[in-house]
Amino acid sequence: MIRSVIQGCGSYLPPQLVTNDDLAKKVDTTDEWIQARTGIRERHIAGEGELASGLALEAARKALAQAGIDPTTDLDLIVLATTTPDDTFPATATTLQAALGMTQGSAFDVQAVCSGFIYAMTVADSLLRTGQAQTALVVGAEVFSRILDWEDRGTCVLFGDGAGAVVLKAEEGAGTTSDRGVLATRLHSDGRMREALYVDGGPGRTGTVGHVRMQGKEVFRHAVVNMAKVVEEVVAEAGISLADIDWLVPHQANKRILDSTAKKLGIDPAKVVITVDQHANTSAASVPLALDVAVQDGRIKRGDLVLMEAMGGGFTWGACLVRW
Numbered sequence: 001m002i003r004s005v006i007q008g009c010g011s012y013l014p015p016q017l018v019t020n021d022d023l024a025k026k027v028d029t030t031d032e033w034i035q036a037r038t039g040i041r042e043r044h045i046a047g048e049g050e051l052a053s054g055l056a057l058e059a060a061r062k063a064l065a066q067a068g069i070d071p072t073t074d075l076d077l078i079v080l081a082t083t084t085p086d087d088t089f090p091a092t093a094t095t096l097q098a099a100l101g102m103t104q105g106s107a108f109d110v111q112a113v114c115s116g117f118i119y120a121m122t123v124a125d126s127l128l129r130t131g132q133a134q135t136a137l138v139v140g141a142e143v144f145s146r147i148l149d150w151e152d153r154g155t156c157v158l159f160g161d162g163a164g165a166v167v168l169k170a171e172e173g174a175g176t177t178s179d180r181g182v183l184a185t186r187l188h189s190d191g192r193m194r195e196a197l198y199v200d201g202g203p204g205r206t207g208t209v210g211h212v213r214m215q216g217k218e219v220f221r222h223a224v225v226n227m228a229k230v231v232e233e234v235v236a237e238a239g240i241s242l243a244d245i246d247w248l249v250p251h252q253a254n255k256r257i258l259d260s261t262a263k264k265l266g267i268d269p270a271k272v273v274i275t276v277d278q279h280a281n282t283s284a285a286s287v288p289l290a291l292d293v294a295v296q297d298g299r300i301k302r303g304d305l306v307l308m309e310a311m312g313g314g315f316t317w318g319a320c321l322v323r324w
């Protein structure tokens with residue numbers, strides 16, 4: 001049985017750091033409110049000229065170097081999740097492909113907002129397992145700051161920019177849960193929930209990029225229920241128990257959502273990777289950014305069972321179980 005085994009990961013944050021106090025100088029908010037309601041202390045914001053493809057390139061180079069993969073010869077698939085592409089088209093993935101000097105294979109974007117990385121992992125895993133590609137780069141990259149209304153204190157304090165990437169390679173596995181690689185994935189969406197979280201613009205509707213609009217409480221309520229349920233589904237599908245999970249790497253939207261989801265699932269908080277305090281919500285980049293932090297600091301080790309999950313606009317949500 002073919003398994004998509006993670007060979008390397010990497011991440012990148014734009015250098016400009018913006019603290020809650022910095023934001024409090026621009027909008028009617030306080031560090032106390034932001035920390036108490038979200039757990040966020042600071043976020044990185046892309047400077048002028050920094051694009052999703054540029055952040056993706058930095059993260060990709062690190063992941064490829066760790067994997068020992070030469071993109072000009074060894075890579076045959078890029079799946080890039082973003083809500084803030086460089087252009088309406090071509091896909092940011094093809095811009096990244098060119099920047100990596102890769103002329104073979106295929107590259108495309110997926111759009112599932114904050115769940116984008118889980119969707120991208122699922123698509124890449126499927127293409128590797130059906131033999132369409134052998135080695136894939138999966139990226140989540142966002143310059144979410146570009147679609148924020150910087151006068152709306154209810155949303156602008158919540159988000160940040162960044163990118164994370166992993167390299168997946170098709171390898172023969174035994175077909176058991178002891179295999180390294182992606183063991184199970186599960187995706188969901190419910191388009192009826194558009195009004196709870198959307199952008200009020202687009203190439204078709206307004207000819208502008210628009211700004212993020214969100215009913216925070218509504219999103220919060222669904223997030224805990226949906227993410228806990230999809231975690232249970234993916235664990236059941238793989239035939240393991242929740243107690244076997246070594247690390248939960250959730251989408252980093254709000255510390256209270258992370259705590260509530262872990263509590264609902266009965267997962268030890270010490271097993272939950274948390275970066276929302278430093279990164280805020282980086283949408284599709286949030287899961288691979290958190291993953292890379294926990295790999296680089298030595299928490300996630302070879303053989304560990306890692307469960308990633310996310311939920312975002314659409315609504316979309318999903319989970320991906322990997323043996324590292």
Ligand code: UT7
Nearest residue numbers: 028029030033037114153154157216217219220253254312
């Ligand atoms: O990736 C998925 C996308 N998003 C999420 O997962 C976010 C989910 N939702 C949340 O994280 C939370 O709902 C928020 C952090 C957005 C808000 O927390 P809340 O506890 O639901 O607060 P609220 O929206 O009910 O607002 C409470 C009060 C309001 O004032 P009044 O009406 O009670 O007087 C807001 O106007 O807090 C006020 N408020 C603020 N005050 C200071 C809203 N934003 C701010 C702010 N600073 N930045």
